[in-house]
Amino acid sequence: MPNLKESLEEIYNKLFKAFGPQNWWPAETTFEVIVGAILTQNTAWVNVEKAINHLKKEKVLTPLALKKVPLKRLALLIKPSGYYNQKAKKLKNFIDFLYKEYQGSLSKMFREETFTLRKKLLKIKGIGPETADSILLYAGNKPIFVIDAYTRRVLLHHHLIEGKLDYSSLQKIFMQNLEHHPQLFNEYHALLVRLGKEFCRATPKCKDCPLEGLN
DNA sequence: GACCAGGCACATC
DNA sequence: GATGTGCATGGT
Numbered sequence: 001m002p003n004l005k006e007s008l009e010e011i012y013n014k015l016f017k018a019f020g021p022q023n024w025w026p027a028e029t030t031f032e033v034i035v036g037a038i039l040t041q042n043t044a045w046v047n048v049e050k051a052i053n054h055l056k057k058e059k060v061l062t063p064l065a066l067k068k069v070p071l072k073r074l075a076l077l078i079k080p081s082g083y084y085n086q087k088a089k090k091l092k093n094f095i096d097f098l099y100k101e102y103q104g105s106l107s108k109m110f111r112e113e114t115f116t117l118r119k120k121l122l123k124i125k126g127i128g129p130e131t132a133d134s135i136l137l138y139a140g141n142k143p144i145f146v147i148d149a150y151t152r153r154v155l156l157h158h159h160l161i162e163g164k165l166d167y168s169s170l171q172k173i174f175m176q177n178l179e180h181h182p183q184l185f186n187e188y189h190a191l192l193v194r195l196g197k198e199f200c201r202a203t204p205k206c207k208d209c210p211l212e213g214l215n
Numbered sequence: 216g217a218c219c220a221g222g223c224a225c226a227t228c
Numbered sequence: 229g230a231t232g233t234g235c236a237t238g239g240t
Contacts (some may be wrong), residue, residue: 043222044221083237084235126224127222
């Protein structure tokens with residue numbers, strides 16, 4: 001039985017070989033990544049894209065414009081992404097934070113020490129661990145590993161974990177066994193999502209899974 | 216017409 | 229501390 005570090009490296013290599021680079025996060029600006037991270041909570045990405053396109057078309061996909069747009073109007077613009085009343089508030093909560101702490105400057109925000117920023121993000125109502133980490137990794141290019149439903153499903157399906165581990169335990173598995181390179185964490189998470197979408201769903205075995213023969 | 220999708224906050228036990 | 233529930237749209 002190889003150790004965890006070797007298993008994680010092998011998984012990455014197999015997935016990269018099978019799928020190639022995933023080019024996450026699909027966005028034109030840093031701010032768009034952050035908005036997407038909030039809108040995609042428990043929501044299919046195609047629906048998030050519709051919402052983001054509305055925001056682009058109405059030219060409110062900047063911190064200042066989002067600060068100015070009325071809550072009700074914002075909610076209607078993001079309606080396709082689901083939970084739109086909740087998410088409109090969440091976006092406003094983030095904007096309030098951004099202006100209060102960093103005068104609306106994302107680059108100033110990301111100059112904050114990573115774990116200090118993470119703690120602050122988690123205090124925002126509507127931003128939990130996955131959203132905070134997605135912002136840090138995919139918008140801020142910080143070496144933080146993102147855990148999500150797919151990650152958990154893949155690890156369980158391939159018996160790399162047993163039972164239910166909480167978010168931070170799962171995150172430790174990756175962060176204690178891999179080099180802290182943002183690009184590696186970025187690609188690895190994206191590859192796990194890709195695998196989870198296409199495999200690791202059927203039981204007991206998935207046909208042609210890139211990780212077949214791992215265990 | 217179920218069931219699901221790149222969660223989170225809050226209530227209740 | 230664990231478990232349950234509301235939030236809501238659009239695709240399969």
